[in-house]
Amino acid sequence: MRIPHTSLGAATFRTVFEFGEREVAHWFPGHMAKGLRQMRASLKNTDCIVEIHDARIPFSGRNPLFQENLDVRPHLLVLNKMDLADTSKKSSILKQLEREGVKNVLFTDCLKQRDESVKKIIPFVTRLIESAPRFHREETRSYCLMVIGVPNVGKSSLINALRRTYLKKGKASKVGGEPGITKAVLTKIQVCERPIIHLLDTPGVLPPRIENVETGMKLALCGTILDHLVGEDIMADYLLFSLNRLQQFGYVEKYSLEAPCDDIQHVLKHIAVNLGKTQRVKALTGVGDITIKIPNYTAAAYDFIRAFRKGELGKVMMDL
Ligand SMILES: Nc1nc2c(ncn2[C@@H]2O[C@H](COP(=O)(O)OP(=O)(O)O)[C@@H](O)[C@H]2O)c(=O)[nH]1
Ligand SMILES: [Mg+2]
Structure with missing residues (x-):
C-alpha cells in the first residue's frame, strides 16, 4: 500500500x-570451514557456478569466497524470491551489478509452478559455458553445474524447480533405469540432453558476508x-x-x-x-x-x- x-x-x-x-562478530556460526573445503573440491569439476541470492538484497551479504573461481568459470547470479522484491528499479540494479563485475543475472521465483524465469536458467548457462574457454575435460560434451549461496535464499528450491522442469520431460525413468547411471543420478541431476548438463544435487552453502x-x-x-x-x-x-x-x-x-x-x-x-x-x-x-x-x-x-x-x-x- x-x-x-x-x-x-x-x-x-x-x-x-x-x-x-x-557488533557483527558472532552473528554467523563458524562451522562452515569443512563445507567450504568440500565445496572447493566440487568446484574443480564444475563448469558453471549458479550463485543464488535473495532479490531483496542484491548487493548485501553475497560471499566473495568463491570469486577466485570466477575468472575461469562462468558464473550466473540468480536473484530469487522476486515475488517478494520490488523490482521496479531492475535496470539500475543490473547496472550496479555489472559495475561490480557481475554481468549474468536472472530474477526467479522458485516457488511458482512452471515459472518462466526458472526455465531460462539452463539455456542461459549453456550459452555461458559454450562461449567460455574450456578448462578441463576438453573432449567431453558434458557439463556440470553447481548451485551455491548463503543459507535460505532458495538453493534447494531452485534445484527442485529445475528437477521438476527436467523430470517432467519423461526422461528421468530412462536415465535411472540404466545400471551405472543410477548411481550418478543420486548425486547429479541431468537437466539437459544436448549438451548433457548435470546439476550437483547438494548446493554449496556459503557463510554470508x-x-x-x-x-x-x-x-x-x-x-x-x-x-x-x-x-x-x-x-x-x-x-x-x-x-x-x-x-x-x-x-x-x-x-x-x-x-x-x-x-x-x-x-x-x-x-x-x-x-x-x-x-x-x-x-x-x-x-x-x-x-x-x-x-x-x-x-x-x-x-x-x-x-x-x-x-x-x-x-x-x-x-x-
Ligand atoms: N517467496 C518465495 N519464497 C521462496 C522462494 N524460493 C524459496 N523460498 C522459500 O525460502 C525458504 C528457503 O528455501 P530453501 O530452498 O530451503 O533455501 P536454501 O537454504 O538456500 O536451500 C523456504 O521457506 C522456501 O519455501 C521464492 O522464489 N519465493
Ligand atoms: Mg537447502
Whole structure:
C-alpha cells in the first residue's frame, strides 16, 4: 500500500537508524570451514557456478569466497524470491551489478509452478559455458553445474524447480533405469540432453558476508542469519525503519493502525493487541498483588517479521 504524501499528516520518519553498540562478530556460526573445503573440491569439476541470492538484497551479504573461481568459470547470479522484491528499479540494479563485475543475472521465483524465469536458467548457462574457454575435460560434451549461496535464499528450491522442469520431460525413468547411471543420478541431476548438463544435487552453502551491522540486519530480515543471534526487537525496529524509508506502508492496513508510524513500541503494541497477543503479569501495588495484561512485544515482533517474510507487508528493495 502506498499512501500519498498528503495523507501522511504529521508523520515524520527517522532518516538514519541507530544501531547502538552492536557488533557483527558472532552473528554467523563458524562451522562452515569443512563445507567450504568440500565445496572447493566440487568446484574443480564444475563448469558453471549458479550463485543464488535473495532479490531483496542484491548487493548485501553475497560471499566473495568463491570469486577466485570466477575468472575461469562462468558464473550466473540468480536473484530469487522476486515475488517478494520490488523490482521496479531492475535496470539500475543490473547496472550496479555489472559495475561490480557481475554481468549474468536472472530474477526467479522458485516457488511458482512452471515459472518462466526458472526455465531460462539452463539455456542461459549453456550459452555461458559454450562461449567460455574450456578448462578441463576438453573432449567431453558434458557439463556440470553447481548451485551455491548463503543459507535460505532458495538453493534447494531452485534445484527442485529445475528437477521438476527436467523430470517432467519423461526422461528421468530412462536415465535411472540404466545400471551405472543410477548411481550418478543420486548425486547429479541431468537437466539437459544436448549438451548433457548435470546439476550437483547438494548446493554449496556459503557463510554470508556481513560487512556491517546494517548488512547483518538485512540478512537477518531475509532469514539468512538466525533471528535470536541478532535480536527480534531490533530486527522489528529496523524493519519498520526500512518500510517507512521505502514508503511501503502495507503494515498500516494489515495491523489496522491509524497512520504510518515510526515508533516501534507503538506499532508492536498495536500488533499485540490486534492479534490478542498479551500476557498477564503480576504487579505489586500498595494494596497488594494485582494481575495486569501487557502486550507481548516479542510475539508481536515475531509476527511483524514473519508477515514481512511472507510478503504480506508488500514488496521491498532493501539495497537501494
Ligand atoms: N517467496 C518465495 N519464497 C521462496 C522462494 N524460493 C524459496 N523460498 C522459500 O525460502 C525458504 C528457503 O528455501 P530453501 O530452498 O530451503 O533455501 P536454501 O537454504 O538456500 O536451500 C523456504 O521457506 C522456501 O519455501 C521464492 O522464489 N519465493
Ligand atoms: Mg537447502
